[in-house]
Every structure is written in structure tokens, then in C-alpha cells.
Amino acid sequence: MTPDLPDGDRPRDEFPGGGRSSDELPEGGRPSDEVVVAVAEAHRRDWAQVLATTARVTRDLDRAEECTQDAYAQALVVWARDGVPARPGAWLTRVARNRALDEIRRQAAFRRRLPLLITEGDNPGDDRLRLIFTCCHPALSREAQVALTARLVCGLSTYEVARAFLVPESTMAARLTRAKKKIATARIPYRTPDPDEMGARLDSVLEVVHLLFTTGHTAPAGPALIRDDLTASAIHLARTLHRLMPRVAAVTALLALLLVTDARSAARVGPGGLVLLPDQDRSLWNHAQIAEGVALLTDALRREPPTRFAVEAAIAAVHAEAPSWERTDWAEIIGLYDVLLRLTAGSPVVALNRAVAVGFRDGPQAGLDALAPLTAEPALATYAYLAAARAGFLRRLGRRTEAAAAYDEALTLTDNEVERDFLHVRRRNL
């Protein structure tokens, strides 16, 4: 799979991470598939590192982004002519950095434009962490944090980021420009936080990675249930964080959650559309990935008291390790949701999931009763899963008219076409 390859519905990007079309490429004809795959692979693996290192030379995120894009464009041509280098990441970093140095020599006043504050350290891993923490700085809105991280750290094109978050490309471009300008003018430093503020700063990074993943896991709109490019980017980013901070339990737990959740992806959509957990073919799950996630979770829980993501990973693991739907340990799952409710100060979404689990343990009437108090919750008023869950329990109780109304309500609340098809079918078959 090469999710970064041009996919036909991308109007502007002819190569991964690009913002330029292929007719701006230097002479040399079209690169072979092998080269395109190598560049796409290097894009997914090395983009953040190349950009983060280049930013230390340019001291300017905009310019670093341009130089990095140019390096990938050159790779398509040069690798086609000379072969793929042994260490593509090092090649790309050298080209991007040289390009940046050329620019600096050409424009002496250039540094005054949008200065980026570089502080201490020389380790390439530190560069990437610096980039991530800068993008997720609390002086930036969550929206800006997510957009910057997707664009600068994950290397998604502005068009892709815009599509993922359901805004026009021009809106996303403006959002990114505004955020980069704030980093430069308010002088948000390009460095990892001090130990005394690390906890809070890391929480915001983990939230952003999680948000990128969930946006890809069930796309808010569009023809596909899952946006592979986003889930793969989020997992790659979580892996990078884990490699750079192996002893931080909160990071380990987030990686575990993403791996175990993502492991079920292949079974979530079948020939007939959306397949819910009870009906999924468990042999399609990626069991190696589940085992990796569970091992990471075990390690995280041994180190520190569970964080929100650790408990969510534990819930995902109970499902992933159940031999069948019927043999799911609902008591364990409900107990974990109780812990999660405490950790999230009674989050209505967690309360909803707990109520659904109660319904699976004690039957549809118990589920409906557990959901009842949540229907007045304003935070869930536009949340399709509440209506869908009520519809499911009403259907199992044979209360067809009420179930139909609940399905109709859920249909008004989701724009994902795979989910809509599923709800339509369920409604029709009442």
C-alpha cells in the first residue's frame, strides 16, 4: 500500500507532499513506479525529520517547508536518473538544507522575515520533537495545532488537510499561514519544553495525534469510512514519539490505543458496507498489531497509573482479545468505562459508550434505560451515535416505529456515506 501516491481525486498534488504540479518539474520524463514508490515511502518516513532539520537552517517554517518540498521534487528526477540512494532520508535532508543555505546567501535580509527561535541541541531526534512541540504549543488554538501538525509534521498537503477537516483549501491555507505567522511574531520558541511544563505540553501533543487518528478512523464526511492517510500518519507520529520518549507511559499508551483500534480496520467495511463489531470477521483483524499494542499497554500500565488513553486502549484490547462477540467480557468493559468516566470528569461521550456496554451485558431494555438520561445532554445533541445506539436497542425490542424515528435522527447527524448507507439499510429492514 502506498497511501501517499497520487490517487486521482487530488486536483493539485502530482507528487506526495507537493503543492506544485508535475509540469514544474525539471526535465527528465516521468519517473518509474519504483522511484515514485521510493519517494512516497521516504515522504511518509522522513518528511518530519527533513523539515525539522531544515528549519534549523532557515529559521523559518515557511521556507523550510518550501525547501523540503523542493527536495522531494528533485528526488523524483534525480533518483530516476541515478537510482534510489542508500539512505533516502539523509539525501533529502542534504538537498533541502543546501537549498536553504543557497537562499540565505542570496538574501541577506532574509532572516528578519519570519524568524524562528532555535534553541540548544544538535540531535536530529530533538529536531523532530522540537517541531512537534512547536506545532502543538498551547498559545495556538487546537484547530491550528492539528492543521500545523498534519501539514508540517505528517507532511500532508494543504489540500489533504483541508479535505480531512472539511474546510475549503483556501480556508486551510489561511489558517496555516496565520498560525505560522503567530509562531514567528509572538516568538513561540522552537524547542522542547522544560521538565516542569512537559506534562501539560505533552498532553496537548497526544490530544492532537489522537484527533488526527480519529478523524481518519471514521471520516466525518465523504465516500470512505476510513482515511488511511490520516490513520497511517497518526500511527507513524505516535511511533516516532514513542521512539524518542520510550519511558513516558502516556506516549506508550497512546501508541497502544492507535495500534489496537487500527488493527480492526480491515473488518470494518465489507462488500455490503459498514460492519459493526458484533458482525466483524475477526480473522480479518491484524492480530500481530493487536499483540504489539497489548504488549505496549502492559508496559505503560506497569510504569504509571492509567491515563485516559491507557484506559481506552485497555477497552479496545478487551474487544480485540475476545474470541467472539458473544464471549466479550462486558463486566470488565463496564468497569473500565467507570474508570474512564472518573478520568474524563464524566465525559458524556464516555457515558454513552458505557450505556451501550450495559445494553450488551444486560439486554436492550437495560441499554435503553441507561441511555435515557443522556438524551437531555446538550453535548450529545448533535452526536449521531446516541441516536444510532437508541435505534439499535429499540430495533432489538421490536419497537419499530420508535426505532425508525431514531434511525432518521441519526441520519440527519452524519455525513459519512458508509455510515449513512448502513443506517438506511437498518431502517429499511425494520
Next chain:
Amino acid sequence: MPKYTLLIYGDSAQWEAMTDEQWRAHDAAHAEFRAAAGDRVLGGQQLEPSPTATTLRSTGTLDGPFLETKEALGGFYMIEATDLDEVLGLAKLLPEVRAAHSGVEIRPVIDHE
């Protein structure tokens, strides 16, 4: 060295309702801020409550502040710092950050030199 202004906003009524003892604690916290910031503080003043303000616009002279809001500008500092994190570290010492009705807005100052 880059400059920032710290604009202190809050509800005048709540400031006016503070007891002498509360003001002493408040002033002590400002002294702590000034001590921590040292010569990075370039200036700063506490302002009289917003009802004493006069505003000039193209339409004439008006009684009151430019923005009629419950939370008004109550004071400011001008400081020097290398980056936003340094400013955030210092600004957290201000008592207005801890009170529920008030807060501190940090604005970078344009360098015309």
C-alpha cells in the same frame, strides 16, 4: 531584545470590592512578579477604573472606554523577553491570572528599529 505588553483585563466591580487585606496580597504578588522579571520590566501602570475613561472617535468625545464590556483594561506592563515561553513563565506570577474574573493578554510589540 523583543518586547511584549501584558494587558491586564478584569471586572472593575470585582476589583473595587476587594478588601484591604486582599489588596495587600494582590500588591505582594505584583512585587513578586517585578522581582522575578527584574530589569526585563520596562514599565507598567495600574489604571483607574474604566468609568473614568474618555474616548475620542470621529463622532466626537465620548464618556467611557472604547469597548463597553464587563471586563475592561485595568493595567499593563511592558517587558522584554527572548521568547513567548519566557513571557508565559513570568506572566503566570500575576495575581490576575489566578482570579476567575480577570486575565492577562500578551501582545508582541512591533520593533521599528
